[in-house]
Amino acid sequence: MNDLNRKPYRFGxxxxxxxxxxxxxxxxxxxxxxxxxxxxxxxxxxxxxxxxNTLTVGTWNVQTLWTAGKLELLRNEMKHFRYDIVGISEVRWTGKGETPNGDFIWSGEESSHMRGVGFLLSTQAKKALLGYNPTSSRIISARFDAAPFKISVIHVYAPTSSSSEEDIEAFYNDIEEALTKTDKKDILILTGDWNAKIGNDNTDWKSVMGKYGYGDRNERGERLLEFATVHDLYVCNTKFQHKPNRKWTWASPDGIHKNMIDLILIQQRWKTSVTNCRTFQSADISSDHSLVLCNINLKLKKPHNRPQKGCRVDVNRLRDEKIKQSYSVVLTKQMKDIEPTCSLEEHAKKIEQAIKITVEATVPAKRTTKKPWISEETLKLADEKRRLKQLRNVSLEYTQQYKGLCKKVKRSARQDKEHWIQDQCEQAEKV
Incomplete structure (x- = not known):
């Protein structure tokens, strides 16, 4: 069966x-x-x-979203998988905030396009989001309404191996501070690129990791395990027996060196709720890191009282003489019903209500199309690149084709954005 035609799936x-x-x-x-x-x-x-009632949490270092169309390509890639909350590392966006549709929140540097973290949210996770805290370009936290308890997820991007010990300690101090701001009753989950190798030997660390780790342990790995011990956390990646290519999360460009450094941690009292955790090598975003997804027997709650969306009115339609005349007649009638004896505050509210009723009755609503600016051609190139990723280790020819397609996708996405900006400018001039 063609991999591109598969529907989103869980594990197994x-x-x-x-x-x-x-x-x-x-x-x-x-x-x-x-x-x-x-x-x-x-x-x-x-x-x-x-x-x-399964919650799927993930982590992925995409290396950068600071290229034209990269976020749209990430959304397109994640359509192949079932997910709720995915922590994203190396976003490289400045500032902090969320996208207009609310499916991506981020925290970055003030001016430089370095580091940066964020969350990619499913439709259900967006509705369950209670709030988020963009701590720094290395740490972001979010809180979700869930059952049986609310969930706090902290995503991190740790300093690389070339960083000093002072940077590492400052990083863990920032996590400690983020932990103090979470509710003690919440289910705590930590995701991220920890840049730490915990290895596969759990002899002295059975409370914080399973026996199915990967590779050797380094000093940064011991520091992470000590942190997990203090806060009663468990490394989900090590709980289940999988093939090696479903364990390692990073590979060197030559494919010789492979490590498990992108990890998902959960409170030890909830580790029995974790049903699976593995790496997906098929996921492709032109990064040397792989997508990690973890299934947990928890359920996000749906909001009972959804906020009503405001009516989007096409003001330009008031240029039409018929609509303009109809608007004037209805508004005059509505204004006559307002009693002159009411207070100034009540008078202002009734005028506002009269205008709103008139607009809804006479002016057509604005039609909006939710089409992404990225073209179908670019998405097809991305799907072809995804297919070649699985074949690049077969021969040098496939490797060269994959590298060539990576450049084509970037070029095509950049052209799509230029065309979209040009179209927006032309539409603005017409208005």
Missing amino acids: RLPGEQGPRPLPSDQGRVEKLATGKNSCTTKNTQKLKLAK
């Missing part, structure tokens, strides 16, 4: 051709004869319920 077996299975009725009959019980229906119902 991918959708595809599967062999025949015994009918549920036959399974129940055999089970009843053997054990005297029939729990087939109960088990199936429970599994469906667990799948529905």
Whole structure:
């Protein structure tokens, strides 16, 4: 089955051709004869319920979003996966804030395009977001309404191995400060590029990591494990037995050196809720880091009282004489109903209400199209690049083709943005 045509999936077996299975009725009959019980229906119902209440948290170092169309390419790539909250490292955007549609929040430097962290949110996560705190260009935290408790997620981007010990200690002090601002009742999850190798030996660290780590441990890895011990955290990446290519999260350009440095940590009392955690090498964003996703048996809550969206009026339609005349007639009628004896404050409110009623009754709403400015051609090139990523280790020819497509995608996205800006300018001139 073509990888590009697959629907978003969780962990486990991918959708595809599967062999025949015994009918549920036959399974129940055999089970009843053997054990005297029939729990087939109960088990199936429970599994469906667990799948529905699964929260998927992730981390990914994309190396940069400071290139034309990179965020749109990230959104397009994540359509291949089921996710709720994904921490993004090396955003390289300045300032802090959120995108207009609210699916991406970030925290960066004031002026330089260095470091930067953020969260990519699903539609459900956007609705459950209670607030976020852009601490620095290395740390951002967000709080979500969930069941059975609210969830606080902290995403980090640790200093590289070339940084000094002072930088490392300052980084962990900043995390300590961020932890003090979280509610003690919240379920705490930490994601990020920790630039630390914790290895696969958990002899002295069984409370904070499992026995399925990867590679060797370094000093930065020991520092991370000490931090996890103090705060009763557990490294989810080490809990499950996976193939090596589902463990390591970073690879050198030549593919020789591989490390597990992008990690997801959760409070130890909630580690039994973690059902899987693995790396996805198929995810492609032109980065030497891989996407890590973790499934947790938690549920984001839906807001009961959604804020009503304001009516977007096309003011330019008032230039039409018929609409203008109709607007004037209705507004005059509405103004006559206002009593002159009311107070100044009430008078102002009634005038505002009269204008609002008149606009809704006479002026057509503004039609907005939610089409991304990036072209279909660029997205097709990105999908082809994704396919070649899986083949680049087969031969040198595929490697060269992959590098060539990386350049083509960047060039095509840059041209798309230039065309979009030009179209916006032309539309503004017409208005």
